[in-house]
Amino acid sequence: MRDMRCIIADDEPIARQILASYIGEMPNLTLVAQCKNAFEVMEVLQKEDIDLLFLDINMPKLSGLSLLKTLRNPPSVIITTAYPEYAVEGFELSVTDYLLKPFSLERFIQAVMKVSGSGNQVAEPVSNEQEIADKRYLFVKSDKRHIKLKLQEIEHIEAYGNYIKIHAGSMIITQQTLSDFAEKLPAAFMRVHKSFIINFEKLEYVDGNQVVLDGGAKLPVGKSYKKGLLNRIEGEG
Numbered sequence: 001m002r003d004m005r006c007i008i009a010d011d012e013p014i015a016r017q018i019l020a021s022y023i024g025e026m027p028n029l030t031l032v033a034q035c036k037n038a039f040e041v042m043e044v045l046q047k048e049d050i051d052l053l054f055l056d057i058n059m060p061k062l063s064g065l066s067l068l069k070t071l072r073n074p075p076s077v078i079i080t081t082a083y084p085e086y087a088v089e090g091f092e093l094s095v096t097d098y099l100l101k102p103f104s105l106e107r108f109i110q111a112v113m114k115v116s117g118s119g120n121q122v123a124e125p126v127s128n129e130q131e132i133a134d135k136r137y138l139f140v141k142s143d144k145r146h147i148k149l150k151l152q153e154i155e156h157i158e159a160y161g162n163y164i165k166i167h168a169g170s171m172i173i174t175q176q177t178l179s180d181f182a183e184k185l186p187a188a189f190m191r192v193h194k195s196f197i198i199n200f201e202k203l204e205y206v207d208g209n210q211v212v213l214d215g216g217a218k219l220p221v222g223k224s225y226k227k228g229l230l231n232r233i234e235g236e237g
Helices: 013-024 038-047 064-070 084-092 105-118 178-182 223-236
Strands: 004-009 029-035 052-055 076-081 097-100 137-142 145-150 156-160 163-168 170-174 189-193 196-199 203-207 210-213 218-220
Touching: 004 013, 004 038, 004 105, 013 029, 013 105, 029 038, 038 064, 052 064, 064 076, 064 084, 076 084, 076 105, 084 097, 097 105, 137 170, 145 163, 156 178, 178 189, 178 196, 189 218, 189 223, 196 210, 196 218, 203 223
Parallel strands: 004 029, 004 052, 052 076, 076 097
Antiparallel strands: 137 145, 156 163, 156 196, 163 170, 189 196, 203 210, 210 218
């Protein structure tokens, strides 16, 4: 894991202190600056080579998401916020992870590992952790039942508000977000759109801006995910 130069952007002093302490626990991270607003971030990015930005959303004058929209070549970004409702917009802007305050050191490390493993591409395998890679099944709660799902039978997963639809022969609906469910999945699965994760082994072909799976499903490919998808296809070839 190579060293990464990072900055913190948060208007709350306590939040900056917590992040700085977490960064200090990781030998591969070098904290370059702590910024109180988006304009300080832009100033640092103009002067320094930055690999990773820990970005709060609710900042004065210019929000974190508005800042991202102004950056032409942003570093990898991990959102740190108390507001879950901006997660979809954040992933549309190709953030690597979305940490809800308060978050633990363990969750922080997981997010940083995603950056070091996938660079700026969020359309990489959803997870590479060995313990997840070894899984063959998982349990999901649907209504009052806990259903055992064989991972190889899952074709794709679809966001459905605060729920997800799991397509595995039959369809199972469970109450959790797509991002939360993604963390439980092995590298055979990858996100191709803000609303869809596919089982890469079920992929038949890519047709323009959509994927076609062996069960016949045709799903859209998000603009920010397409490069990662094509890179993976070329790597498998």
